[in-house]
């Protein structure tokens with residue numbers, strides 16, 4: 505008994521020591537992910553204030569969209585007020601409606617599941633892979649083969665009788681999921697693929713930007729993401745029809761006219777304000793530098809944790825370049841006891857660390873959601889923690 509307690513606090517202590525080798529010497533709180541405003545942020549936001557263009561129309565929104573499209577290589581980009589609303593529109597555009605099911609990972613931020621619910625649809629939870637932390641294509645394929653049949657309207661969950669309308673893959677902490685394999689599943693079962701790329705701006709899969717594999721993808725620019733607009737998001741797609749409808753629906757479905765207010769369907773006020781886009785343009789100029797700093801920090805962590813017993817640093821999957829949005833440790837003890845201990849010790853020492861999200865199936869809103877067994881997600885949730893990852897933490901060593 506006392507031996508096992510010793511061993512646990514031993515691990516917390518060892519993690520502290522190894523983190524100390526990488527982090528600045530300070531008694532202040534070291535945040536999990538703090539934004540960095542060192543470029544044109546002040547100038548561009550001031551320009552919005554000086555000219556009065558702060559709201560839903562203005563040059564920065566168009567510019568931000570063009571620059572995001574160019575950066576990712578996507579044909580079209582539609583900025584939204586946040587990533588959650590982007591997901592809502594993406595699902596709507598792909599035909600998800602009330603009573604449908606949408607496959608999403610059990611291990612994700614709640615926004616993915618919430619967006620499905622906004623449409624009256626039901627999240628159907630699937631397991632993830634230990635190699636990528638994203639949806640496991642092999643387990644999913646086996647599960648769908650067994651659990652579904654096709655009727656004239658598409659794929660049907662044999663247990664619930666409901667249609668499964670789409671598959672959402674999420675790039676956890678910036679690490680790309682297995683996109684080739686996900687595309688194969690999406691084709692085999694004729695399920696449109698949506699990428700929740702909220703965490704993966706700048707992350708590449710086989711040299712191509714995440715968010716360019718599904719029919720449509722969503723980015724987020726919340727304050728804790730790799731670049732921020734305060735709040736904000738964007739849709740990426742190569743499909744001109746989807747892009748046109750996305751722009752229309754997110755701008756109150758107003759038919760362009762010099763003075764009339766004619767709206768041809770129920771629309772949404774989901775457009776990113778110009779003042780937020782101004783911040784985004786300045787942040788985007790810094791993105792490559794941020795990613796370089798974040799990858800350097802990750803390399804230092806990787807070295808520091810090399811050979812440690814009881815915990816390992818999660819390394820980007822094969823064939824991928826990750827933005828390392830949130831650096832992650834995985835503990836050997838999957839019981840959750842060591843995780844609690846480590847989180848307590850590190851947070852007490854002003855090193856902000858967080859577990860992964862509580863799994864979707866454990867939240868009251870989704871506890872009755874259909875799901876496949878998710879043993880890997882369960883293990884990861886009780887053994888994984890995110891450690892400070894701000895680009896500004898990197899110091900040349």
Ligand SMILES: *Cc1c(COP(=O)(O)O)cnc(C)c1O
Pocket residue numbers: 586587588589612613615616674700702703723724725726736737
């Ligand atoms: C951040 C995030 C979102 C979107 O969040 P917003 O705060 O609405 O921009 C969606 N999915 C995941 C996985 C996220 O991490």
